[in-house]
Amino acid sequence: MGDAAAPAEAERFAIGISFGNSCSSIxxxxxxxxxxxIANEEGDRxxxxxxxxxxxxxxxxxxxxxxxxxxxxxxxxxxxDFLGKEFKSIDPTPCHPSAHPQQQDSTVAxxxxxxxxxTPNTVTVSEISTRHFQRLRRSASDFLGxxxxxxxxxxxxxxxxxxxxxxxxxxxxxxxxxxQLIHEPVAAVMAYDARPEATVTxxxxxxxxxxGTRSDVAVVACRGGMYTILATAHxxxxxxxxxxxxxxxxxxxEFMKKHKTDPRxxxxxxxxxxxxxxxxxxxxxxxxxAQISIESLVDGVDYSxxxxxxxxxxxxxxxxxxxxxxxxxxxxxxxxxxxxINEVIFSGGVSHTPKLAQLVSNIFPETTTVLAPATSxxxxxxxELSSRGAAFQASLVxxxxxEDIEQSIHPMVTVTPHLTKAIGxxxxxxxxxxxxxxxSAETALPARRIAQYSAPKEGGDVLVRVCEGARVIKVTKxxxxxxxxxxxxxxxxxxxxxxxxxxxxxxEIVWKTEKPVAELAVKGVKANGKxxxxxxxxxxxxxxxxxxxxxxxxxxxxAVNGSA
Amino acid sequence: xxLPQGWAGEKDFKIVGAxxxxxxRNVEPVGPHFLAHARRKRNNRTFSEDERI
Numbered sequence: 001m002g003d004a005a006a007p008a009e010a011e012r013f014a015i016g017i018s019f020g021n022s023c024s025s026i027x028x029x030x031x032x033x034x035x036x037x038i039a040n041e042e043g044d045r046x047x048x049x050x051x052x053x054x055x056x057x058x059x060x061x062x063x064x065x066x067x068x069x070x071x072x073x074x075x076x077x078x079x080x081d082f083l084g085k086e087f088k089s090i091d092p093t094p095c096h097p098s099a100h101p102q103q104q105d106s107t108v109a110x111x112x113x114x115x116x117x118x119t120p121n122t123v124t125v126s127e128i129s130t131r132h133f134q135r136l137r138r139s140a141s142d143f144l145g146x147x148x149x150x151x152x153x154x155x156x157x158x159x160x161x162x163x164x165x166x167x168x169x170x171x172x173x174x175x176x177x178x179x180q181l182i183h184e185p186v187a188a189v190m191a192y193d194a195r196p197e198a199t200v201t202x203x204x205x206x207x208x209x210x211x212g213t214r215s216d217v218a219v220v221a222c223r224g225g226m227y228t229i230l231a232t233a234h235x236x237x238x239x240x241x242x243x244x245x246x247x248x249x250x251x252x253x254e255f256m257k258k259h260k261t262d263p264r265x266x267x268x269x270x271x272x273x274x275x276x277x278x279x280x281x282x283x284x285x286x287x288x289x290a291q292i293s294i295e296s297l298v299d300g301v302d303y304s305x306x307x308x309x310x311x312x313x314x315x316x317x318x319x320x321x322x323x324x325x326x327x328x329x330x331x332x333x334x335x336x337x338x339x340x341i342n343e344v345i346f347s348g349g350v351s352h353t354p355k356l357a358q359l360v361s362n363i364f365p366e367t368t369t370v371l372a373p374a375t376s377x378x379x380x381x382x383x384e385l386s387s388r389g390a391a392f393q394a395s396l397v398x399x400x401x402x403e404d405i406e407q408s409i410h411p412m413v414t415v416t417p418h419l420t421k422a423i424g425x426x427x428x429x430x431x432x433x434x435x436x437x438x439x440s441a442e443t444a445l446p447a448r449r450i451a452q453y454s455a456p457k458e459g460g461d462v463l464v465r466v467c468e469g470a471r472v473i474k475v476t477k478x479x480x481x482x483x484x485x486x487x488x489x490x491x492x493x494x495x496x497x498x499x500x501x502x503x504x505x506x507x508e509i510v511w512k513t514e515k516p517v518a519e520l521a522v523k524g525v526k527a528n529g530k531x532x533x534x535x536x537x538x539x540x541x542x543x544x545x546x547x548x549x550x551x552x553x554x555x556x557x558x559a560v561n562g563s564a
Numbered sequence: 565x566x567l568p569q570g571w572a573g574e575k576d577f578k579i580v581g582a583x584x585x586x587x588x589r590n591v592e593p594v595g596p597h598f599l600a601h602a603r604r605k606r607n608n609r610t611f612s613e614d615e616r617i
Contacts, residue, residue: 186592193595200597225597228589393594408602409593416601417586444591444601468583516580541583558577 014150014179014398015140016390017133018187019167021080021094022212022240023349024049024132025384026140027391035191035388037381040139046349046383047139050077050098051131056116060135069271072098074112078213082108082125084166091236094213097271101125126170133174150177152394154184154386156216157232179397180405184209185218186227187389188347191380192371193225194392200225202440203342208327208360209386210350212240217326219334219341221418221442224449228418228442231334235326240278240350242319247277247307250315251292255303269298284309285352313355323350324359337473338364339509346372351382416444417539425453425533426465426513435469435511438535448536452550455522455529464520464533464547467513474510520547520556 015038016027023046027037037045044062052064052075059067067075078094079101087103095101099110108125115121140148153171155164159181168178185207192198202223209216215238219230251273252264263269272294283290284307293304313320331338341364346357357372364370371379380388397405407413424437438449455462522531530550537543548555591598 180593182594183592186594190595220592225595226601227592227594227598229592230589389594396596396599407606408599411590413602413605414591414593415588416591418589419583420585420587421583423583442589444589445586465580468581515584517583518580519578521577537583541586543583545577556577558579560579560582 012150012177012398013144013146013148014152014177014394015144015148016154016187016387016392016394017136017151017176018154018184018386018390019080019129019132020049020211020386021078021214022049023047023383024136025387026136027384027387028140028144029391029395033196035194035384035391037384037387038140038143040136041142047136048077049080049132050075051128051135052076053112053114056114058114058131058135060132065275068098068275069268072267072271074114075099076110076112076123076128079108079110079125079128081214083129083170084160084163093237094241097267097274126166126173129167129170130173133171133176137174137176149175150179150394150398152180152182152390152397153178154187154390155181156214156234157183157185157218157229158216158234179394179400179402180409182390182393183218183229184216184347184386185220185229185232185345187387187393188345188385189220189222189227189389190392191385191388192345193222194389202443204230204336204340205343205345206327206331206341207345207347208323208351209347210239210323210356211348212350213237214239215323215326215348215350217330219330219336221440223440223443224447226444228444230336230442231330233326233330233333235322238319238322238326239348240281242322243281243316243350243353244274244277246316246319247281247292247312248273250307250312251277251303251305254305255297259299259301261298263298263303266298272297280307281312282349282352284312285354309354316355320356320359323356324363327360328363337507338368339473339507340471341368344368344370344372345385346370346379346382347385349383417541419443419445419447419537421468421470421514422511423517423535423537423543424467424469424511425451426467426469426516427453433513435467435513437469437511438533439537441471443537445537445539445541448534450532450534452530452532455525455531455549460525462522462525462531464522464531465516466518466520466533466535466543466545468515468517469511470514472510472512473507475505475507477505517543518545518558518560520545520558522547522549522556525549 018025030036039045040047047061048065050064052059052067075098077098082090087108092101099112101108109122111120111122113120137148171178188207205220207218215235218232221228221230256262276292276294280290280292288309291306295302297303351372354374357374361370361375373379422437422441423439424435427434438451532550534546543560546555546557
């Protein structure tokens with residue numbers, strides 16, 4: 001490769017794209033190093049993933065969404081999940097009010113009038129995606145004044161290889177070089193971790209991505225800036241649409257009381273209710289009262305009404321419970337307890353719902369940070385997380401060759417041994433033995449951690465025991481009286497007792513030493529001295545340990561051979 | 565840290581056990597720390613070697 005190839009060819013300009021069934025967004029890293037979501041020419045940062053055609057003219061985003069009422073047959077929506085899939089395996093339900101998906105060879109297609117001629121064309125879902133990407137690319141290029149030709153795109157964790165390939169191909173056809181596909185929950189975590197003020201810590205994060213037509217929740221272990229997905233759960237029927245339905249039903253019933261006709265039975269009436277109902281639901285996330293007004297809803301009757309947030313929350317109780325169940329389900333699937341979770345990140349449009357954030361924070365202990373607009377002032381707009389994370393990754397890999405990226409994301413590199421148990425240091429005071437974890441379980445190897453501990457006040461010789469530890473959940477029942485009576489009542493109402501006590505008992509995490517690994521002695525430590533412990537774990541489970549008194553140069557070192 | 569009594573070890577170090585197993589998991593290939601990890605792994609470098617470069 002000579003220098004001559006550089007000017008036109010190698011100029012790469014990458015953005016982050018989050019491509020959703022309902023909405024897509026585009027983001028870049030600003031010259032100041034901050035992630036920035038780009039608005040399209042209509043001023044939308046959340047661009048509906050919808051395309052519509054009238055007389056050969058293409059409409060996109062919000063404009064296309066409005067066409068769902070008058071021009072539904074030539075409007076394509078909710079197509080992301082159809083990419084790279086067999087017709088048999090798709091769920092066409094969300095497309096009911098727009099152009100219907102149909103089988104074409106092995107893929108999915110839509111029959112729409114996308115030219116000026118009267119005869120409709122059959123357009124594959126790949127082609128639709130390409131047109132969607134072209135529009136996104138153009139919006140980004142117009143905003144930035146540069147030709148955007150590369151992107152990092154987010155995908156759900158359950159996307160198959162065929163879906164990934166189809167996505168890359170259709171982006172490529174739109175002139176976008178896909179540098180990498182990254183998982184949505186990890187993009188959300190990164191959107192937070194990439195902020196300049198954030199610090200890299202070891203934490204367990206639950207990412208709740210509540211979208212328009214589906215919801216995905218994942219448990220991510222963040223260890224020294226590396227991310228590992230421990231468990232995922234998906235619900236393909238739960239999302240903003242489920243909440244919209246509650247609003248729609250509520251207003252439809254109210255309308256029926258006055259006018260004796262059900263607007264839901266009229267296709268156009270239903271489409272109008274859907275569009276306005278969604279806007280009302282979104283308004284309820286921001287204020288405690290929201291209006292709806294629809295001109296000529298059905299039979300030429302105008303309709304307008306209001307609903308308050310409390311009423312909505314009451315009606316939506318069941319659906320909210322489905323969201324919280326999904327979160328509890330995934331924590332259980334990861335074989336964890338809610339106490340283990342350090343952080344909950346709300347992502348996706350529905351995460352703006354205040355009640356949902358409240359309900360979720362009730363599940364978790366007070367120590368867990370719930371990052372949603374309703375519960376945290378530092379929360380980032382949940383709708384923007386995926387694209388921000390993608391933009392950040394795009395800025396990191398922009399300079400790399402394709403081959404480099406491919407080699408780096410190869411399983412040879414990504415499949416890594418992870419610790420099954422935490423490693424830490426055991427402390428013995430007068431009465432009890434405690435354990436402080438230094439490396440958490442599920443840390444990817446190799447890893448190294450350094451920590452300082454204060455030595456006993458009087459100084460002298462100090463023993464450092466490096467151990468494997470386990471986390472135990474200690475349940476303390478606050479009533480000591482119950483214990484005395486227990487032997488007598490044990491048989492008949494022990495079940496009743498435990499249920500009754502459940503709310504009052506306190507549960508906490510307690511660390512227990514499981515297996516000592518090595519002992520080190522530091523001699524002649526000064527009074528009130530501090531001791532620094534460094535533990536390095538190799539991929540073969542070998543350990544290198546070094547211990548020294550803070551301020552001194554002499555360290556005690558040792559190595560434990562790996563078993564694997 | 566505790567005070568040892570009658571404790572002895574070669575060069576003040578004693579091996580008492582080994583770690584119990586590891587699980588193979590997939591690390592997500594994103595973020596600066598992963599890229600550093602990938603660079604080390606592909607070049608077979610250790611942490612300290614990587615820092616020197």
